[in-house]
Amino acid sequence: MSDSRLSRRAALRLGLSASAMLCAPTLLRAQDWNADADGPVPGQVYQPKVQRNTSSFRAAQWQDHFDSRKNGVILCDTTSRVVHFWNEEGTIYKLYPSSVPLTEDLTRLGYTEVVQKVVGPTWRPTPSMLERNPTLPEVVGPGPDNPLGSHALYLSWTYYRIHGTHDTRKIGRKSSSGCIGLYNSQIQELFDLAKVGTQVRLI
Known part of the structure; x- marks a missing residue:
């Protein structure tokens, strides 16, 4: 039973890590796009992102x-x-x-x-x-x-x-x-x- 629980927990952790890895680039792209689309904040220097x-x-x-x-x-x-x-x-x-x-x-x-x-x-x-x-x-x-x-x-x-x-x-x-x-x-x-x-x- 304990082995089974550990396996399920390990699988769940792996699944969450994989999901996070898959989602992260999408979130980063969205942040970059919004920063570029909204235009610069006065006084702040931007590097090209898109x-x-x-x-x-x-x-x-x-x-x-x-x-x-x-x-x-x-x-x-x-x-x-x-x-x-x-x-x-x-x-x-x-x-x-x-x-x-x-x-x-x-x-x-x-x-x-x-x-x-x-x-x-x-x-x-x-x-x-x-x-x-x-x-x-x-x-x-x-x-x-x-x-x-x-x-x-x-x-x-x-x-x-x-x-x-x-x-x-x-x-x-x-x-x-x-x-x-x-x-x-x-x-x-x-x-x-x-x-x-x-x-x-x-x-």
């Missing part, structure tokens, strides 16, 4: 890409689809999920810098964008329909920006015509941390 629209994350060191941290440095990783920021003093490091260009043709890699900071930027399609889609509006002012979101860091390369987006579905995806996009709450944080002259590299 595998369907992100690539594998790669750690980075600023020393591998810049000679110094003068004026702060921004590294945009178009493979991992994240943006790294280090301040000049080395006391602040931030990591943000980002959108990246749709194709290699639209992707410009290399060194540039922040040349202008704009709150409530005005968007104008580039000549190549109009060539691909002549129905685009000539100009879109600040507001919820603006593709540049709430803030933009203008780079020394013509037409290239690190900017926000009102369409959070784009984050973690190949979805832009060349720019790097962040959640509005996170571009606002990066906007406050960066300055004109902040070094930028796209890899």
Whole structure:
């Protein structure tokens, strides 16, 4: 009788463990999805969580890409689809999920810098964008329909920006015509941390 009870108890424990193992990934996926779907909490840095629209994350060191941290440095990783920021003093490091260009043709890699900071930027399609889609509006002012979101860091390369987006579905995806996009709450944080002259590299 006792052997039988022990066997049933052991089987029950094994069954519960197996059920827990089967349920855990589902719960984790649900938590990840909800965190992504609900959008970021202001002031909190998110890493991409939904595998369907992100690539594998790669750690980075600023020393591998810049000679110094003068004026702060921004590294945009178009493979991992994240943006790294280090301040000049080395006391602040931030990591943000980002959108990246749709194709290699639209992707410009290399060194540039922040040349202008704009709150409530005005968007104008580039000549190549109009060539691909002549129905685009000539100009879109600040507001919820603006593709540049709430803030933009203008780079020394013509037409290239690190900017926000009102369409959070784009984050973690190949979805832009060349720019790097962040959640509005996170571009606002990066906007406050960066300055004109902040070094930028796209890899």
